[in-house]
Amino acid sequence: MVDLNDDVLIAYSDGQLDEKTAAEVESALEKDPAAREIIEQFRTAAQLASEAFAAPFEQDVPERLLKVFEEPAAETPGSEARITGDSNVADLSQQRTARQAKKPGFPTASNGSSVFRRHALPLAASVALIVGIGGGLGLSNFTSPSAPSVVAAGTIPEQSLLHAALERTPSLEALEEVSEDGLTSNRIEPQQTFIDTNQRYCREYRIIGKTTFGVQDLMGVACRTDSGSWTQQIAVSQQVSTSTNYQPAGEDHDVLGLFVNRIMKDAPLDGAAESRLLQSDWQ
């Protein structure tokens, strides 16, 4: 007969017992209302602890924390990478502007940093910030249902779908791969292309990965190095537990928008400029 002491009960309440012991505890509990009450208390306490420290971080990431991840701007901006042709910066920048317009209080590049502190950006509980990561983003291993996955820092592998999409797919078009059994798929949509403060070409992208575990919605920014590889700058990932309650991400990606605004020099490239780059191997 299993001893229903505190250690056993708390492990049971947290689902940390092996199946056999858990079954033994379960049957012992039927005759032990006092032990059931203790389990209830342990659960309540866990819930309270979680709630007590949960609130602020879903709403507001202080600017000083984001600043840590800013790369220092190049001291002498080279002129070769400047956007040429100011006639038609229209579509993509309008798209970003429209996205910003929907968010009251979203700071723009010009209105200073203090704005951010006053208008907390919404950041859902499920959102994890992954910064400067990307080596392992081979797109098959970012679907752990509870913990946001963390992938190796560095370069996006050249064989990966993400690399291919960044290299070749026009913004707002999609590149998709589906596994042979049809159960998992990854759909990558570049969102826009811009030049960052270090004079690199960068692209914001979105990946919707579907597996039998659910859907992962990830948005990120990668920048192209001179050698032709893409390095991850930031990724904001939203895990959606099952495909049935999948909701397209919206406001949750505001942290990403803020980051993009920080590193983006001038406006995003227009469609024509982007397509020239895509066709010329980014020369």
Added chain:
Amino acid sequence: MVAMLPRLRRFAYALTGSTDLGDDLVQAACERALSRLNQWQQGTRLDSWMFRIMQTIWIDQMRAKKVRGHSYDLDAANDIAGDDGERAMEARLTLKRVRAAVGELPEDQRLVLTLISIDGRSYKEAAEFLNVPIGTITSRLARARRRLYEVAYETTAKISSAPAMESNNG
């Protein structure tokens, strides 16, 4: 580099008891991590590495400043917007007491509670992180959660038996 700012901040908040101190800690940890990225072994968990950096910095700070019974900024969190029904008020007070109780826990219990009940790690992960047997994790966690429940429940009972909110002597 760095992952999961909300998680890091929550962990730091529970560790330090203050959102500001917590953010200072996250900032220091991120800076340290960025400067030592080459020390992170690929394939190991980046989040655990970050947590460990935070824990190390915090322990150093505690030693340096001899911070004892550090003050918890109890009002910083959970200022829920909107109408303040009695229930909402009561819930807020409960959470406030829970935070105070967490702050008063022994450091080892607080860390276990934070890893498991706040960050959602498994017992095994917490044991590996702290390098102690699972049995130690379990008993620390049970003591911590019992204490939290006592604190939360005791005062909740007091409030609900009080005739009106005005009698709240808080």
